[in-house]
Amino acid sequence: MTPALAVSARERQNRYGHPGLVVWFTGLSGAGKTTLSTRLERRLFDKGRLAYALDGDAVRAGLCRDLGFSARDRRENVRRAGEVAGLLADAGFIVLAAFISPFRSEREAIRSALPPGRFAEVFVNAPLATCEGRDVKGLYQRARAQQLPEFTGISSPYEAPLTPDLELRTDQEGIEACLEKLNALVEDRLKL
Numbered sequence: 001m002t003p004a005l006a007v008s009a010r011e012r013q014n015r016y017g018h019p020g021l022v023v024w025f026t027g028l029s030g031a032g033k034t035t036l037s038t039r040l041e042r043r044l045f046d047k048g049r050l051a052y053a054l055d056g057d058a059v060r061a062g063l064c065r066d067l068g069f070s071a072r073d074r075r076e077n078v079r080r081a082g083e084v085a086g087l088l089a090d091a092g093f094i095v096l097a098a099f100i101s102p103f104r105s106e107r108e109a110i111r112s113a114l115p116p117g118r119f120a121e122v123f124v125n126a127p128l129a130t131c132e133g134r135d136v137k138g139l140y141q142r143a144r145a146q147q148l149p150e151f152t153g154i155s156s157p158y159e160a161p162l163t164p165d166l167e168l169r170t171d172q173e174g175i176e177a178c179l180e181k182l183n184a185l186v187e188d189r190l191k192l
Contacts, residue, residue: 040186041096081097
């Protein structure tokens with residue numbers, strides 16, 4: 001039950017000038033999710049928007065540090081991240097969630113838990129070879145050497161979105177072009 005003195009979504013929207021929103025960036029490691037989400041956060045913040053980039057590595061290091069990389073643990077990681085993103089969106093934030101989130105069903109569960117129009121799935125798409133070439137942490141090399149079991153895209157599946165709200169081919173488009181498309185998506189969603 002909501003307390004009588006709770007702040008309503010309408011009050012938050014009036015205060016901040018926009019409703020809460022979750023923009024969920026999904027794609028392989030190295031596709032560009034973190035780069036795009038943090039750059040978009042800066043752009044939105046500079047425009048006076050209440051925005052927050054929620055990064056998969058940061059969530060793994062804290063809230064989800066008890067989880068491994070089995071399919072079950074990956075699902076739980078995404079579920080927890082979706083809960084946090086939903087809470088922040090309820091508080092009026094534009095949440096820019098950057099998670100590999102390899103399973104369609106988990107991404108759809110997050111979408112269905114939010115009010116209609118308050119979730120946008122962005123497929124940050126780059127071929128595996130491109131992602132491997134961008135891998136500054138050496139994760140793909142370690143995965144191919146079988147030092148990282150259940151690594152998404154190598155020994156664990158990635159289920160690409162069938163109908164994302166936006167697909168960004170980061171192997172074909174530069175960061176600025178992608179940011180323009182992202183900004184347009186956010187502005188359209190904020191009008192709903």
